Amino acid sequence: MLKTVQIGDKEVLFKSSGAIPHIYRRRFGRDIFIDMDQLQKNIKAQKGGAVLPPESLEMFECLAYCFAKHADPSVPEEIEDWLSQFEILDIYNILPELIDMWKTENKTTSSLKKKGGQ
8 A cells, every 4th residue: 555645745655465564574673563552542641641652653654764765765775774764753743654554454354264263
């Protein structure tokens, strides 16, 4: 799935596919499923008044970078070089787009094989 998101004065193309967990693990040595779950929990807690932990911002930056690099191979090899092109990377505007792409890409398409406790 491809999606263009406006970040400041730039349009950034993001791509989600089955390759994202591998790209994320290879680049950052972390499990995207665990990080995405933790990030969503931290965002929900923050809406209740909790402070967003710094590691959530780092996870978000890593996720956004992987989605962007997957969509556009010309994205710089270093995350710092990619991040430096933005005045601000607004987690509250961009993360919902990435989560939507992630959920759409990871919907279960198979049906249950066993029925009635067999």
